[in-house]
Amino acid sequence: MDILDILRAALQQALGPQAIVFALAAIGLNIHFGYTGLLNFGQAGFVAVGAYGLAVSVVTFGAPFWLGIVMSLVAPLVLAVILGVPTLRLRADYLAIVTIAAAEVLRFVFGSVEMKETFGGSNGLNGYARPFQQANPYSSGIDLGIISFGRNDLWSLTVGWILVALCCLLVWALMRSPWGRVLRSIREDEDAVRSLGKNVFAYKMQALALGGVIGGLGGMFLALKQASVVPSDYSTLMTFYAFAALLLGGAARVLGPVVGSVLFWFLIAGLGSFFSQSAGKGGWIPTVIMTDTQASVIRYIVLGLAIMLLMIFRPQGIFGDRREIAIDGR
């Protein structure tokens, strides 16, 4: 048992690219769920079209890199409009079901054998990230004592955390504005806002689009960092993990999703490392109770339990305000 090792694995993930992707996805969800009260269970779909928007336009259609980046921002916008026009009038739980189904449909289409020419099937697409890697200004990696990042990772992390910071700044500014106050009042009482003469539908649509584009940024970042897009990355679990991160940090708070995502991956990686050291050869847990493969599953069991307990006992998360949580639908 090496505590330093566990800490290293946990910190590496907590500051690494995974945390950035989920922070961006959760910031988007925060606009949907935290501020506007929209229960979007299809955030993985927005992340996926962000990633595929870049990859498909560059690899399949041979567009230049900058156009790929633009497409990666436009694609979530288009998805938001297509999803939003019909669904935003639905009740919260119906909206959740439609969005989760839409995200799954997208994932199936991206991974299908029949559309392999366009989307690359289950192997996905690659070979579009060269301009991003070439723009790397660093000549070497960084060693922070306990953790270290290679040259490419350091570049991705710099870009990623800047993106996260910019998004937080944007959310902070928007939510202090009159526009943000309308969103929050929609969350509290839609009909009251409507009776004040506001176009609730338009506000909801703007919130869905903005959150979707920020989620799409997460997809774009993941695509650039991995240099490949694979459909299996964008399953419903991605949405649920982003939700877990958001709830952990605290919804309706600017920094909630970021802190939540960092903490989420710190705990997931830390638990993973802890149990993989504890079980199997040389561990203190006998193999009758836990084998190596079982040890890798434990953290997800804990995760499920944590989501339940969090929602039951502290739905506002670490930073949240209980009065600001939109959990009383119907």
Added chain:
Amino acid sequence: MRKRLYRVLVALIGALMVLLVGSPVAAQATETPPPDATAIQVTLQDEANKDAQGNPKPIPGVTLEVSKDGKKAGEGVTDDKGVATIVVEELGKYTVTLDEKTLPEGTVLDEDTKDKVTVTVRFQGPNNRAIFPIGVTAGEQSSFVKDFAQNLRAGIVFALVLCLAGLGFSLIFGTTGLSNFAHGEMLTFGAVMALSFDQIFKTGGLASVSVILAGIVAVVLGGLGGYVQDKVLWGPLRRRGTGLIAMMIISIGLAIFLRYLFQYFYGSSTHSLSQYNGQQREQHWYYLGLSLADREAIIVAIAIVTITAVCVWMAKSRMGKAMRAVSDNPALAASSGLRVDGVITNAWVIGGALTALSGVLYAMQLQVNSFMGMRILLVILAAVTLGGLGTIWGALVGSMVIGLVYELGPLFGVPTSIKEIGPLLIMIVILLVRPQGILGRKERLG
């Protein structure tokens, strides 16, 4: 010394005789070139004429001529396996011509198949193939009806299994208003319990009835699971006044928790029940032109009897009426003197048992996997939504439609690898056009 020479001589003569006697036969049967020689290989099979195992029959005795730039470069005749290997001297483009006169009687080339095929020999060795499709179109045409029957059968079985799970979902949604994302795991629970008890009963010496007994135990445990869930988790939450959306997120946590708990104990590989694992030869029964394996006949029978019983019970019994009253209007039901909490507990028990039964039947039909519930959850949601959330008859109709669409979709252009798409798209459209479902009552939903 002399003796040795004599022996060698005898051996030589013997070898020669074997060669003499054996060589004509050997030469005719296999004109096998040395394995590393560069050659074009042609395999002729009649796709319209399959043997018992479903393999196409080889066509022997057909003459093939290979030419390069108009000059003849080689010739071959297909052997018993329908294979002809024609050695060529160098890499390059060759034309392979099939002599149609040497085809056996009754076998013809497909209409769009020419008797000449161009082959580019790129590799040293015999792996340069020329293909002449024979009987492929004929085979495809005759099999659409067969495929339809096959998929219809699978669709009916799947629809009934879906219907049981959908009824469970509907009962719980109707009385509590909860979209339970852990419902898929309740189905998996039934399946893995059946698997475990199947093994226990089998080692206990009850191999002949182990699946049936295990199924009964699993259904009872499913009902118990529903009871425990309600008493420990959902009941207290209801009394605390937790919102529905919070409960929905809690059910997601529960789903992830249970799913990985199952994976912890059962791994991520697929298991089968001891009987009916699809390996054994099964007796087939014929109903209205559909052939059902006896396993499928059992599934269909159990499902239909259970569904009928639940429907009659919901329509006639006191508790059924109470349940419908609660799902119509909980406040009114409570003020009319109904014990709403008790009714909800009942809904959880029955819903849990029905869903576990669905899992058992699904395990009999296919296999057991820790993730089976997660994969089927959205299809269940689609079925229930289509019929109308919370209504019993809606779950019935919706499941039948979705089950058939799921299995028959591939015949009408839905890509097979993503046949989940059909139900999901139907669900999205229904929610947009008629959110109350086919049979649901209209209410304000926006």
